[in-house]
């Protein structure tokens with residue numbers, strides 16, 4: 001008999017976690033930010049990297065899995081990457097069958113969000129978990145916004161990773177957002193990188209020795225690729241030394257084309 005079990009598994013007193021065990025996968029979510037922080041298909045490897053030194057504080061961003069950056073990306077406002085990842089979302093629906101689990105989380109404006117962003121909104125995150133992960137962020141807001149599904153992918157060794165499907169045009173955040181072009185169809189990450197690719201293909205592939213992950217974006221305008229490398233990770237208190245060798249962020253984003261008042265952003269992550 002199959003059965004997914006969802007249990008409020010409070011790993012801290014803060015009532016932060018939900019664990020899901022299904023015959024097809026295991027997953028852990030934070031209610032804060034509706035953030036999927038662990039996903040592992042049965043018999044497969046985990047998809048996501050998570051910071052081991054995080055203190056899981058309420059109101060503080062957790063580095064790992066898929067933080068939702070909304071209603072702005074990066075330092076376009078304060079706090080960095082918006083407030084969606086630091087507030088608790090309401091789980092509006094949960095359903096399960098032998099093919100997987102679907103969850104819907106909702107967030108709407110309140111006094112706190114209006115103190116940071118003075119607009120009315122309703123946001124909904126639909127999550128489909130089976131052997132793959134699918135997330136769709138729907139927004140309905142008075143004001144246009146920017147967003148990223150800030151996926152922290154795990155890898156065995158960044159030095160063996162290649163990334164395909166990014167296209168040639170990007171804005172380089174490490175050079176003040178300078179517009180750049182590359183002729184290389186394949187990206188080897190061997191240095192600090194923080195790029196917003198603006199003409200990427202629908203699917204980005206992350207290849208390493210024993211597996212390939214596909215990240216399929218829908219309704220996106222950009223794909224962000226980020227790894228702080230050795231010199232950058234030391235500035236993050238939640239990262240261990242050499243953590244940068246086991247992670248790469250590949251983020252489906254709406255930055256160069258903002259989200260309209262009613263809009264959505266979608267990603268599917270699968271192991272090929």
Ligand SMILES: O=P(O)(O)OC[C@H]1O[C@H](O)[C@H](O)[C@@H](O)[C@@H]1O
Nearest residue numbers: 061074080081173194224226249
């Ligand atoms: O530390 P955070 O606020 O979570 O941001 C982590 C990173 O997110 C993105 O990928 C940005 O492109 C980076 O510039 C930023 O450093």
